[in-house]
Amino acid sequence: MVRRESKRKRPKKEEKQLKEKSLIESEVFDKATLLILSDFIKRGVLRTVDYPIAKGKEANVFRASTAGGYAAVKIYRIETGNFIRMQDYIRGDVRFSQLRRDKRSIVNAWVSKEFKNLRICKEAGVNAPAPIGFKNNVLVMEFLGEEGIPDSTLQAVGSDEPERHCDSLLEAIRKLWKAGFVHADISEYNVLLHKNEPYLIDAGQGVLKNHPKAEEFLERDIGNVLKYFEKYGVKRENVLEGVRG
Ligand SMILES: Nc1ncnc2c1ncn2[C@@H]1O[C@H](COP(=O)(O)OP(=O)(O)OP(=O)(O)O)[C@@H](O)[C@H]1O
Ligand SMILES: [Mg+2]
Secondary structure, eight states, rough: HHHHHHHHHHHHHHHHHHHHHHHHTOOOOHHHHHHHHHHHHHTOOOOOOOOHEEEEEEEEEEEOSSSSSEEEEEEESSSSOOOHHHHHHHTTTTGTTTOOHHHHHHHHHHHHHHHHHHHHHHTTTTTOOOOEEEEEEEEEEEOOEEETTEEEEEHHHSSHHHHHHHHHHHHHHHHHTTTTEEEEEOOOEEEETTEEEEEEGGGGGGGETSSHHHHHHHHHHHHHHHHHHTTTTTSSHHHHHHOOO
């Protein structure tokens, strides 16, 4: 009995050391961030943070384990993010009119914005990771993947059903517009193929319809989708009219 236990424990310990190494190397774990993660763990939202999935311009995304499966954890870096860009998308948003201007406040606002935007996507019936929780620079959301392996972006794997995928994305844009929202960062880089269905990710940039640039962002999102699928010979007419309804 004792021997069996120690046999089971050894690989676990090694695995833990490997995880810790990769987490520390990923550079986002300042003390404040570690405290937030440990709070998510204490509250039972997460069990472990497993490994980095991707390092973006402003954030690092990790796979985490939960009681029932997995979650994706997006951690914004305070020191190396692009705050000028963030400010542009927060300024016109009535939800954040009282915001302070220091880096930390902007990042925190951005994360809460991304969380709220994911909720808008879900409520509009659009495929996107379900939001689970957030605190300061940390966003926890549904993990998109299969058997623990994260899904790939449309950019990385391409489309084997371009007509259907194109229409599905345009329909998502239409539903969001109807719900009073524009994602504002749709491209093949921010679409994951989950069970071969396109899912919108990276919703932090999204704005409400009353944002001064909402129409411009809507046209850009549509343009990016059409341009991408044009490579596959997909052509769609009068899309903007169709989306606006
Ligand atoms: N919910 C999720 N489930 C699985 N993987 C995810 C999830 N969210 C993000 N990812 C992975 O992390 C990558 C980066 O995510 P995201 O685009 O949200 O961050 P980002 O920092 O804006 O990145 P970039 O600067 O490259 O746009 C995605 O391309 C995807 O591979
Ligand atoms: Mg992205």
